[in-house]
Amino acid sequence: MANEKPPFNGVKGAGPEGETDKIDVKDERSSGASSPDRLQEATLWERQRDPYLGKSERDVIVDLEGLIQRYDLHDLKDELTRGARYAYDRDDTDRLNPTEHEIHWIAKEKSPAFKDKWAQTKTMYFVACKYLYSILCGSAAIVQGMDQTAVNGAQLFYFEDFNITNSWIQGLVNGAPYLCSVLIGCWTSPVLNKYFGRRGTIWISCFVSVASGAWQGATFGTWQLFASRFVGGFAIGAKSSTTPAYAAECSPPRIRGALGSQWQMWTAFGIMLGFVASVAFYGVSAEGYSGLNWRLMLASTSVPPIIVCCMTFFAPESPRWLMSQGRYRQAFSSLCRLRHCRLHAARDLYDIHIRLMLENELKPKTAWARATQLFAVPRNRRAAQSAFFVMYMQQFCGVNVIAYYSSQIFINAGFGERQALLASMGTGIINWLFAIPGILTIDTKGRFSFYIPETSTARIGCVATGIYLFMVGYSPGMGPVPFTYSAESFPLAVRDTGMAFATATCWGFNFLLALTWPPLEEAFTSQGAFCWYAAWNLFGFVFTWFCLPETKARPLEELDAVFNIRTRDHVKYHLIKTPFIGKGHVSNDLADVAQIIEGRDMKGHV
Incomplete structure (x- = not known):
């Protein structure tokens, strides 16, 4: 059958680079032929699921001794040996003779209790703060969100001060950061990460944000404003690619998924702050100094x-x-700060090491080879199609029309300037609040409110309600899902390249949306422009239902089978299973497809 898997007994993606689901670890790892024979027999698919497959505990210790010799870690030998043995078999911890302190934290790590899941070190709270994503990474997301919406209120004034009347130039100035992101920012991130590390890349991108923001406040002409905003896009591209990876690599597996999904929430918080700044500085003025407020x-x-x-x-x-x-010694010191006990730090050090070795074996050596493999291999191509589509729809659902132009939209609906800014701030607050709970996405409403006569107070209320309902629907759905979905879709060998393309897709269409809204609204009126994005939402709904593979509740290693299904077979299956359209009974030729999509094992169990 298409989804039949070879026997597997191991830790399914254990440790910092994968899931923590357990299966019996001992029999298949250490039984049978010699280690070279077992390693040769293990398929690449099996080794991605369990990098310890085909190895005995003695093999792990021999490998560790070579690691200790290579990186001069002799003073840490005893600790690292215990950690490697723990990484190999996480169930039989008694053989490690743990101390009372270690026993306490081993039990905490295995406990299903919610409070134990979030029992982390103070340093971990600094990098990945309890419930509130991370102090550092969340702040970086706030920077990005605020960059996006401070322009919303400011454009009400700088268009007039600089006499920017051409709608295309208005869109170009507003979208300048995202043009830079797609052309430069996203593609420089791998280089910066290679030479400066995660922290260094975040620092550089934030420094550029500081310089860009100060420059924007001191501009004296249209094209200098464009240039200052364009430079800010370098920071947005690098930061958005690096910060989630940094949080994921520092976080324990149990809370990594929760933290990864919070990037959009704190970006939404930054978006709200941008609106707050617009309201706060609206009335600021100084004699002889033009445009102090914007x-x-x-x-x-x-x-x-x-x-x-x-x-x-x-x-x-x-x-x-x-x-x-x-730099293994520094890595161990870093893990000791991020974990409660040194045994966990030593375990995670070896686990990351063995997975890095596998990644180096799998990863194409050149950028061209990675890009070619991304589109030449059908499984990868389907992942790219899915990831690029959700990134595209994140923008072309129309959300950033509200982020960049809501104040002008409210003015067109009959609001005064101050009231428009306050109403825009309301969209930011709703965007943040509804990014927190995972509620069902509602359809967008209120798109035709501009047909109500301008003299009617109902027009103002309906426009505001429609925009607020849109943000309620977007925040828990198309907001956080695309980045999480894209990161899950690509296999290890092309994940970095795939995410670079996906992120560039997101910022590229973000730029197009910012660029085209003013001329679109000018040509088709507000209601016509909103109808354009309403149509894309309808298309996105249909395409998502029939063509996008589901990744929820699937270990990353099992997604190869999901994305190996041909798109046309995926469509056929959902046509049959959709109520009021299909019969509900899958034919024999689609039985294998149904088994994979529904997540059933060989006995039919889900």
Whole structure:
């Protein structure tokens, strides 16, 4: 059958680089032929599920001894040996003779209790704060969100001050950061990460944000404003690619998924702060100094990145990045700060090491080879199609029309300037609040409110209600899902390249949306422009239902089978299973497809 898997007994993606689900670890790992024979027999698919497959505990210790010799870790030999043995078999901890302190934290780690799941070190709270994503990474997300919306209120004034009347130039100025992100920012991130690390890349991107924000507040012409905003896009591209990876690489497996999904929530918080800044500085003026209010709105975006720049000096570097640079001693010190006991730090050090070795074996050696494999292999191509589509729809659902132009939209609906800014701030608050709970996505409403006569007070209420309902629907759905879905879709060998393309897709269409809204609204009126994005939402609903594979509740290693299903077979299955359309009974030729999509094993169990 298409989804039949070879026998597997191991730790399914255990440790910092995968899941923590347990299966019996001993029999298949240490039985049978010699280690070279077992390693040769293990398929690549099996080794991705369990990198210890085909190895005995003695093999692990021999490998560790070579690691200790290579990186001069002799003073840590006893600790690292215990950690490697723990990584190999996490069930039989008695053989490690753990101390009372270690027994306490071993039990905490295995406990299903919610409070035990979030029992982390103070340093971990600094990097990945309890319930509130991370202090450092969350602040970086806030920087990005505030960069996006401070322009919303400021444009009400700088268009007039600089006499920017051409709608295409208005869109170009507003979308300048995202043009830079898609052309430069996303593609420089791998280089910056290689030479400066995760913390260094975050620091550089935030420093650029500080400079860009200050420059925007001091501009004296249209094209200087464009240039200052364009430079800010370098920071957005690098930061959005690096910060989630940094948090994931520092976090324990039990809370990594929860933290990863919070990037969008704190970006939404930054979006809200951008609206707050617009309201706060609206009435500020000074005699003889033109446009002080909008200059302060834009310059206020420099404040959060200053804080983040300072915080990076106190945060530990990503252990995984340090090990990729051969700095194992520093990686162990970093893990000791991030874990409650040194036994866990030693275990995670060896586990990251063995997975890095597998990744180096799998990963194509050149950028061209990685890009070719991304599109030449059908499984990868389907992952790319799915990831690029959700990134595209995140923008073309129309959300950033509200982020960039809601104040002008409210003015067109009959609001005054101050009331428009307050109403826009309401969209930011709703966007943040509804990014927190995982509620069902509602359909967008209120798109036709502009047909109500301008003299009617109902027009103002309906436009505001429609936009607020849209944000309620977007925040728990198309907001956080695309980045999480994209990160899950690509296999290990092309994950970095795939995510670079996916992120560039997101920012590229973000730029197109910012660029085209003013001329679109000018040509088709507000209701016509909104109908355009309503149509894309309808298309996205249909395409998502029939064509996108589901990744929820699937270990990353099992997604190869999901994305190996041909798109046309996926469509056929959902046509049959959709109520009022299909019969509900899958034919024999689609039986294998149904088994994979429904997540059933060989006995038919889900």
